[in-house]
Amino acid sequence: SDPNLQNIPIRTAEGRRVRQAFVASAGYKLLAADYSQVELRIMAHLSRDPGLLTAFTSDQDVHRATAADVFNVSLEDVSADQRRSAKAINFGLIYGMSAFGLGKALGIPRNMAQEYIDSYFAKYPGVKLYMEQTKEIAREKGFVETLFGRRLYLPGIHSGRTRQAAERAAINAPMQGTAADIMKIAMINIQDWLEKENIKAKMILQVHDEVILEVATKEADSVATKISEIMSKAAKLSVPLEVESGIADNWGEAH
16 A cells, blocks of 8 residues: 555556566566456356356457357457457456446447347356346345355345445455455465475565566576466366466566
8 A cells, every 4th residue: 555556557658657666676576477367267167158168168369259259250350349349348247337337438329338238148148147146146145155155245235225236246246256265375375385495486466366476587487387387276167267477677567
C-alpha cells in the first residue's frame, strides 16, 4: 500500500513506466510468473461445458475459439475485432456483466450486445446452466463456496434492492475465490521449495494472478522453470493450469 501495487496499470504507457521503476538488486533479476486465463479455466472446470473444456484441453486460443462460435466463422477467419469482442464476453460474463455493460465496453448498441450474449450461451450452454444453478444455491444456502470450500456469505441475495449485485457476486466468487486459493497454495509450495533447496531467491510481491520473485541471475532460468511447474500443479482441474513467466532487470520488462 501507499502506493497500492495492485492498482498500477499495465495497459498504459504510464503504468508500464511506473513498473520499470521497480528494479532488482545487483546480481539479481526479477522473475514474474502468472497464471494464464486462470478464472476462465476455473469456469470450464466448474461448468463442465464441453466447448470450453475442448478449447482449453486442445490448447486453443480460447478467445479466438469463442469468437468463431459466437460469430459463426472459422478459427482462421476470426478478425482482431471479433477476438476483442469475444474476450470482453468471456471475462464480462464471469463478472455478471449485463447487455448494457457489454455494449458500453464494446461501444455497440445494447440489443447487439444482447445478441452476442445469447449466441454465447447457445454455444456454451453449460456456462448458462452453471450460472443459474449457482444463483439458486446462493438463494437456498445464503452463501457460495470456492473449489476448496471457502465461503462467501451473501446476505443481500433475498433483498430486491441488492439481489442483482448479490447474484453477480455469487457467480464470480467461486471463480475469483478459487483463483486466489490456488495462488495461495502455489506460494506456500514455492516457499517450501526455496527453503528446502536453499535457492537464492525470495518472493517479493503477489498481484492478482502473478507472483514476483527476486532471483540470483545465475539461477534465474532454472528457477523460472521450476516455479512454473510448481504453480501449474497447485490444483488439479479438468483443464491444464498454464503459467507464463518473464525474467528482466525490472518489473515492467519482466511481465
